[in-house]
Amino acid sequence: MKSFRFRLTAIILTLIGISVIAAGLTMGQIFKESHIKALEENMAREINLLRSTFEFHSTSSEPAADYTAYYTEKARELAGLINSRITFINKDGTVIGDSEMDIGKMDNHALRDEIRLAEEKGSGSAIRYSDTLKQNMLYVAEPVSTDSGFDGFIRVSMSLQAIDEGMQRAWIAMIIGLLLLFLAASLVSYRVAGNLTSPLEHITKVANRISKLDYDARVELKRNDEVGQLAAAINGMADSLQMQMKTIRDNEDLLQRVMSNMTGGILMIDAQGKIALVNRETERMLGISSSRVTGRAYHELKQHYGLTKLVEHSIQNRERMHEEVSVFNPGERLILLDGVPMQDEASYRGMLFLLQDVTAIRRLENMRSEFVANVSHELKTPIAAVKGFAETLLGGGVKDEETARSFLQIIYDESERLNRLISDILDLSKIESKRSPLECEPVHLSSFFDMINGTLAKVAEKKHISLQVEVPEELFIEADEDKLRQIFLNLISNGVNYTHEGGIVKLKVKELSQDSEPEKVVFTVSDTGIGIPKKDLPRIFERFYRVDKGRSRSSGGTGLGLSIVKHLVELHHGSVTVDSELGLGTTFTVELPLLQQVEEQQE
Incomplete structure (x- = not known):
């Protein structure tokens, strides 16, 4: 696999190319700017010469048709002499003479860049595309005010086609030279890169295999230089990773088994208030999915309002808690919530909550209480009857033998009922305690x-x-x-x-x-x-x-x-x-x- 070698060669060639292109662009730009600057200065001198030698006519005392015809005719004469376009412009931006266009079709030039700069700074220039000539033009303008009554601007413009053509020839020569340089540099760079990258490519392949969890991969390279030392370091790292990953997997497997088989629920909230860990028992108690809530804020448990409020209070105060709370999933469950902050002297890592479903325990406690109350009530009724009738008989209040016999029958019936009740209670106790196989x-x-x-x-x-x-x-x-x-x-x-x-x-x-x-x-x-x-x-x-x-x-x-x-x-x-x-x-x-x-x- 020679991709690394090609990349190194490409980098070298790219650096050479960038350097040549940057130098060419810089030189071309300097050449272009200096040539344009020289043209601007030359055109400014021509305007100054016109200002001192040209016979200006007043634009306020003569009819417009007269002075526009005059300035148009003079503009064409002067353009032929200096091989440039000449434009005469009034102070208000109105074109009163141009060597190449009908002034009636020309718009107001007051907002043109060169006119605006000339008015502000005394001289203005601009480069833009001419819709008339279909090419880039350089415009130079200066203000002119004469005693004869002319107050406006003289603008000289010249095509930049010659400069653009020169730049194109320079670019063509530079590109040809660059291509030749690339061909020569490619051969040299490829050979140099091959000697450098061949062992590195092998090391890279091994490192990629290790990154894909193939910890059996090793670098087969016997060299005493820095590359050989790198290969030995990679092999040592692979050995260490292999041992560490085995230890980590064993520990993770053990921890996962412990978490999955715990009879209590575990809910861990990190320092940012996000759910970091949920075990299987918590999923069952709260009716949630670990994959959906892990990494999200604990407020995602909003369906269990009471639980969320207790968790929030414990997190805000970073203190231990021991509370019972009711949740519904879908029936009511009573959860014992124990919370402890995970922190040491240096940092706070979050809160760990242990959830115990005590619904059955509390139900059994209630049932036990109800059972004791019911047994007491059920025993009290026959005992009270037996005691009452026995006291009546013992007190001698019953003289009639038939009445005494009926009292004794009631005592007997109630004692039988009491015997059945005790027998049923004992049977039920044996069954529930599984002492009756x-x-x-x-x-x-x-x-x-x-x-x-x-x-x-x-x-x-x-x-x-x-x-x-x-x-x-x-x-x-x-x-x-x-x-x-x-x-x-x-x-x-x-x-x-x-x-x-x-x-x-x-x-x-x-x-x-x-x-x-x-x-x-x-x-x-x-x-x-x-x-x-x-x-x-x-x-x-x-x-x-x-x-x-x-x-x-x-x-x-x-x-x-x-x-x-x-x-x-x-x-x-x-x-x-x-x-x-x-x-x-x-x-x-x-x-x-x-x-x-x-x-x-x-x-």
């Missing part, structure tokens, strides 16, 4: 639901409620039978409790098979009961949530049944949904996998 085995669903029906048959008969079951005889499912029983006892007993006398509670089971998904079993428990209002549907799986609190307590419900159902279904890797129409009935749909996955079971 699945013990899966094949369950024959037809036999299983015959047993469920037998358990609830008497309760349904008391209310004249029809229990209907549609289960394929041959269908088996892999599940924890005890937990499966708890799920459907809760759902079917709820249907019986909230259905009016003479109603229907129906259980339907079917197998669902799809090509792209594992096989599932769908259980549908529907009733013709009181139904659930639309506004309560999203919350019915919450602990202690009741649609009709009075009805629930009178039926002996603890308010934990559906919450236990939801947790047990999810423990089986299934899902439960509800659909209801107020006054028409409710349908619960449970989907469970036909087979439990071994990996999931181990979890």
